[in-house]
Amino acid sequence: MTAEFLSRIQFGFVMSFHILFPAFTIGLASWLVFLEALWLRKRSDMLRDLYFFWMKVFAGSFGLGVVSGIVMSFQFGTNWAGLSTVAGNVLGPLLSYEVMTAFFLEASFLGVMLFGWNRVGHRTHFLATCMVALGTLVSSFWILAANSWMQTPQGYTLVDGVIEASDWWAAIFNPSFPTRLVHMVLACFLSTALVIGGVSAVYLLAGRWQDKARLMLRCALAFVAIVIPLQIIAGDLSGLVVREYQPAKLAAIEARWTTAHNVPLTLFAWPDESAERNVAAVDVPHLGSLILTHSWSGEVKGLKDFPRADRPPVAAPFFGFRVMVGLGLLMLALAAVGLWLWWRGRVYASRWYLHCWVAMMPAGFVALLTGWYTAEIGRQPWVVYGVLRTADASSAVTAGAVAGSLVTYSVAYAILFGFGSWYLLKVLRDGPGSAPQRFPRDMTPQRPLAGLGIGKEENPS
Amino acid sequence: MTLATALPIVWFFIIGFAIMMYVLLDGFVLGIGILAPFADDERQQELMMNTAAPIWDGNETWLVMGGAGLMAAFPKAYALILPALYVPVLALLIALIFRGVAFEFRFRAERSRRIWGLAFCVGSVVAAFAQGVILGAIVEGTPLKAGQAVHRTFDWYGPFPMLTGVALVFGYGLLGATWLVLKTEGRAQSVARSLARPLMLAVIAFMGLVSASLPFLDSRLMTRWFSWPNMLYLSPLPIATLVVAALLWRSVMTSRDARPFVLALVFFALGFLGLVAGMWPNLVPPSLSIWDAASPPSSQGFVLVGAAIMLPVVLLYTAYSYRVFRGKVRAGEGYH
Numbered sequence: 082m083t084a085e086f087l088s089r090i091q092f093g094f095v096m097s098f099h100i101l102f103p104a105f106t107i108g109l110a111s112w113l114v115f116l117e118a119l120w121l122r123k124r125s126d127m128l129r130d131l132y133f134f135w136m137k138v139f140a141g142s143f144g145l146g147v148v149s150g151i152v153m154s155f156q157f158g159t160n161w162a163g164l165s166t167v168a169g170n171v172l173g174p175l176l177s178y179e180v181m182t183a184f185f186l187e188a189s190f191l192g193v194m195l196f197g198w199n200r201v202g203h204r205t206h207f208l209a210t211c212m213v214a215l216g217t218l219v220s221s222f223w224i225l226a227a228n229s230w231m232q233t234p235q236g237y238t239l240v241d242g243v244i245e246a247s248d249w250w251a252a253i254f255n256p257s258f259p260t261r262l263v264h265m266v267l268a269c270f271l272s273t274a275l276v277i278g279g280v281s282a283v284y285l286l287a288g289r290w291q292d293k294a295r296l297m298l299r300c301a302l303a304f305v306a307i308v309i310p311l312q313i314i315a316g317d318l319s320g321l322v323v324r325e326y327q328p329a330k331l332a333a334i335e336a337r338w339t340t341a342h343n344v345p346l347t348l349f350a351w352p353d354e355s356a357e358r359n360v361a362a363v364d365v366p367h368l369g370s371l372i373l374t375h376s377w378s379g380e381v382k383g384l385k386d387f388p389r390a391d392r393p394p395v396a397a398p399f400f401g402f403r404v405m406v407g408l409g410l411l412m413l414a415l416a417a418v419g420l421w422l423w424w425r426g427r428v429y430a431s432r433w434y435l436h437c438w439v440a441m442m443p444a445g446f447v448a449l450l451t452g453w454y455t456a457e458i459g460r461q462p463w464v465v466y467g468v469l470r471t472a473d474a475s476s477a478v479t480a481g482a483v484a485g486s487l488v489t490y491s492v493a494y495a496i497l498f499g500f501g502s503w504y505l506l507k508v509l510r511d512g513p514g515s516a517p518q519r520f521p522r523d524m525t526p527q528r529p530l531a532g533l534g535i536g537k538e539e540n541p542s
Numbered sequence: 543m544t545l546a547t548a549l550p551i552v553w554f555f556i557i558g559f560a561i562m563m564y565v566l567l568d569g570f571v572l573g574i575g576i577l578a579p580f581a582d583d584e585r586q587q588e589l590m591m592n593t594a595a596p597i598w599d600g601n602e603t604w605l606v607m608g609g610a611g612l613m614a615a616f617p618k619a620y621a622l623i624l625p626a627l628y629v630p631v632l633a634l635l636i637a638l639i640f641r642g643v644a645f646e647f648r649f650r651a652e653r654s655r656r657i658w659g660l661a662f663c664v665g666s667v668v669a670a671f672a673q674g675v676i677l678g679a680i681v682e683g684t685p686l687k688a689g690q691a692v693h694r695t696f697d698w699y700g701p702f703p704m705l706t707g708v709a710l711v712f713g714y715g716l717l718g719a720t721w722l723v724l725k726t727e728g729r730a731q732s733v734a735r736s737l738a739r740p741l742m743l744a745v746i747a748f749m750g751l752v753s754a755s756l757p758f759l760d761s762r763l764m765t766r767w768f769s770w771p772n773m774l775y776l777s778p779l780p781i782a783t784l785v786v787a788a789l790l791w792r793s794v795m796t797s798r799d800a801r802p803f804v805l806a807l808v809f810f811a812l813g814f815l816g817l818v819a820g821m822w823p824n825l826v827p828p829s830l831s832i833w834d835a836a837s838p839p840s841s842q843g844f845v846l847v848g849a850a851i852m853l854p855v856v857l858l859y860t861a862y863s864y865r866v867f868r869g870k871v872r873a874g875e876g877y878h
Contacts, residue, residue, distance in 0.1 A: 141646050147599060148642040152635050154609045158624030159631055169617025170841040176610040177845045180603065181852035188603045189856075189863045192596030200866050246840045476625035482695040486632045493636050497643060504650035 085475040087483040088160040091490065093457075095152055097450055098494050102146030104449055107221060107266065108273020109139045110214035115300075117207050126515070131293055133516035135277075137508050140195055145501055147188070152490070160483065162476035167469050168244050171237060171252055172227055179223035187216030218266065225265055229258035231465050232456070233326045244468065256326055260319040261456075267312045268452065270304070271412065272445025277301045279442030280509060282435040293513050295429055298438070302423065306416035313409060317372070323459075324373055327466060328382040329391060330459035333398040335369060336362075339383040344369035349403070352395040357385060391462065398459035401451040408448040415441055549843060550836040553615035554825070556849055560611055562814050564604035565673075566717070566807050571598045573718015575641055575666020576711060578659065580737060585873060586730050587659055588648075593725040593871045595645055600860055602642065614845045616835040619825040626685035627676050627698050634672035641665030667711060674710030678703030681817070682759050683827040702755055709748035716741040717810060720794070720803040727870050731799075738794040738802060746787060749813065756820075760828065766820055776819055783812040 113135055120128035154176065157165050165172070193201060193209035201209070236251030237244045246252055278301030284294035324331045331337075336352040336359050337344060346368035350359035370379040384392050415437055422428040429435075464471040571594045581587040594601075613620045624631055640661040648658035679685070679698040687697070719741055722734035756767070766772050790805040821827060825835045836842060 141650070144599075144643055144646040147602070148639040151602070151606055151638060154606050155624060155631060155635060157613060158609070158620045159628050160625075162621035162625050165613055165617050165621040169613050169620060170837045173610065173612075173614030173617055173620070173837065174841050174845045177607075177614040178848050180607045180610045181848050181856065184603045184606055185600065185852075185856040185860070188600040189859050191599055192863050193866055196596040197866055240838075245838050246844065249840075249844055476621075476628075478625050478628050479695055482628050485695075486628070489632060489636060493639060497639070500647055500651075500654065501643070504647060507650060 082480060082484070084478050084480040084483045085472060087480055087487055088475050089471065091160060091483060091487045092156055094487070095149065095156065095490055095494070097453075098498070099146065099149040099153055100449070100453065101446055102142050102149065103217070103220070104269040104272055104446065105142045105276070106139060106146055107217040107269035108271075109135060109142065110210075110217045111270065112273060112277065113139060114207075114210050114214045117210050121203060121207055127293055127296070130513050130516045131297065134508075134513035136195065138505065141501060141505055141508070143187075143191065145497060149494070149497075158476075159486075160476050160478070161464075161474050164464055164469065164474040167242065167474070168231070168465050170244055171230060171234075171246050174246070174249075175223055175227040175230070175253070179220055179227075183216045183220035183223065187213050187220070190216070221266055221269070222262060225262040226253045226255075226258055229261050230255050232261075232460055233257040233322070234465055234468055239468070244465070257319070257322045260315060260322055264312070264315040264319050264452075267308055267315055268445065268449045271308055271312060272449055274301045274304045274308070275412070275438075275441050275443075275445045278305070278438045282438035283509075284512065285429055286432060286435050286439070290512050298429070299423075301438075302416065302419045302428070305412060306420055309409065309412045309416050313413070316406075316409070320373060321375070324381070327460060329384065329387045330393060330398065330456075331373065332382050332384045332387075333393045333395045333459050334402045334455060335373070335381065336395055336399045337369075337381055337383045338385055340380065340386050341383065342370065342380050343367055343378045344373075344381045346372060350399075352399055354395050393459050393461040398455045401455040401458070404451040405448045405455065408444045408451075411441065411444060412448075545839040545843065546836070547833065549839055549846065550615070550832040551823075552846065553611070553836070553842055554823070554832045556846075556853075557608060557611045557615060558818055560604050560607040562811060564601070564608055565814060566810055567601035567604060568598070569670075569714045569810065570594075570717040570721040570803075571601055572641070572666045572670045573714040573716065573721065575662050575718075576670060576715040577718050577722070577734070577737060578663040578666070580733055582729060582733065584655070584659065586733070589726060589730055589871060589873055590722060591645060591648070591662065593722065596867045597863060598642070598645060600863065602638065605638075611845075611849075615837055615842050616825055616832065617837050619830060619835040622826055622830065622835075623680060623685045627679055629695060630672045630675045630679070630698060630703075634669055634676065637665045637668035637672060639665070641669055666714075670711045670714045671707040674707035675703040677710065677817075678706030681706070681756075681821070681827065686826050686828065686830055687760070702752075702759065705748070705751060705755065709745070709752055712741055712744040712748060713810065713813075716745050717803075717806050720790075720806040723794070724799050724803045725871050727872075735794060739791070742787070742791060742794070766822070776816075779812060779816050779819065783809065783816070786812060 113132060116128055116132040116135065120132055157169075157172065190209040190212035194206065194213055197206060197209060230252055233256045234244075234252075235255040236246060236248035236253075238247045239245075277297050281294035281297035281301065284290045285298065320331070323334075335344075336347055336350055338357050338359070343366070345364035345366045347359065348363040348365060350362035352359050367377060369381060371377060373379065373381055384395070418434065418437075419428060422431055422434055460466055462470050462472065464474045574590050574594055578587050578590060581590060609620075612623075642665075644658045644662035644665065648655060648662065651658055675698065679700075682700065682702050684698045684700075684703075716738065719734045719738045723731055723738070726734065767776060786805055786809045790802060790809055793801045793805055823831050823833070825832050
């Protein structure tokens, strides 16, 4: 195995691990802003308890996101020096802006948010929460700008084989950026909403924390019902951009081999790359053209139009996309059924429906990962689309070194994931108990406030 | 002076500043981990960690700033240094991961508490050592020697990086000790206070060893320091370092709590400046200059606009968050 191949596996692995945490914390930060704003207005203990409960979940996820994110910022150098040399002039500045406008903001106000409850006023504390949430969103702005630029590069010139920026506005607001940013942020929100709803469903089924769980489930259901249609629209718009700028990726996603009008939608097939055809395809006539081009007989390019060396792998984007869309449709169904039950006043009593929420808890994250696999594998063999091939982007390090680092990361991340999910389960099992009141400084109790002692006062009914 | 000449100079200082901020700020947090084994018991260790819990994350962000800034302003240096130092960088990242999650995990853990106390300590020692190795290898000029062909994995290994590695462990330990003098009281403070002088002795000894071995390196770090009239112009730096060292030596045993920490920071900053002065104008000694490695003005200028606006703002709210958590940290005082 070559160092380049191992580096690809390593990047895919550390990135997949990392993205789960920012995705979750982007959603959670905004949820915390919502809860604290509501608490500032109504001052009900229930809202403050919920805020503290989700803040504990947030703290752990954020920590894991930070430490796995630092790894990412050095991968471009250690393993992808070719990419840094050719595209560093564009990617470096975008990542620098992310650090300056987002990372510092999140990290500094996180301290006030987690530890400042007894040290700053309520409004200042709320401001800190807002700054953390703002930081997560600004961060997604820059990172999506950088990734979208690699998908649809604009605003640059090539000087001696090195990319130089010529128009930053065009580079940042590149063609795929607006739709992909919206698609990703909504995906983060949806993933988080499904977890919040799933957790409340678990409590409702177990007969614990009834009032809090009902409130959370209402919020999650309303949110998913509003956002999932928007997300489907954002995904559709994203698809139109792919068709225009990355036709080979679209062909791989649809496992379309020959260019044609009136193409069907292939629901399922086994794409055979060497024979350039699909086995056991289940097609719906015309639907492909309708969805992909928004016209009954629109043209969709086939993979045979591209030299083999310029084609992406087919199976991963094809199946990845179908898993993502399938889960999206399940979310739509979950919301639709939920609204109907809500209208009939049976939403909390329908145990089968609550079980659906529990089952859907990881759905957002699975959709998010498979969506990214579709986007990233589908743009192969390019790392900067049409400019730099992945094969030319790697560092001049030995395969042995990369194999060693890959094993190290795998072991380290397995340990983190194991302990991290165990501690998360503990927090969830303890449930949203009573959060601390504000103490004047000299009245600080002897033991830590959170985590250990709380949650015992309110009787789980 | 054209933009293409001036911007790399500006960026050399911005990145130098970011790395110095990292060394000073995360230095004392890593120092806490390095000194953790000297705590009397679990509770004292927890108290030591709590002094840094609200701010470690922001401190560590300066490292990301240094990395991203280097990629933006000097992509060639970024692409050269990191692959050549693949193993020490990996060690640093893994160590920082375990050090970082230990803050959160140790608090959640019950039976596995000791594991995360250990992870905090070992992570801090390894991260400090790896940073010293990286520093030593860069000063030695390893990345350029390793060249463009496939890097051999252990090219960076040698006595000098090992020396700087150990030196930095003691140096961060000193920063940590003075920080704990500032932020704790009672038994925890007296433990920290009693560690400060032995650590200073070790740091001064290692500084001497590092300085003594500089002339034997291939990189031209020493020619600047020992050529006339440079020696004259640069002489205030070592003199100031010695004065600060003497002041620090005296102050750690007085009842002043803040002064040792401030002096330790100045001491470290002066040492860092001495190193930077020796490297100038090379980013990767002996011969990749800041102008060779620079990204074009379109990139350096674009990020400079952001840095000029954002870095002062960042410093402002960083200062605010330190102000919120000012004063002594008491036993059992609050996690969220």
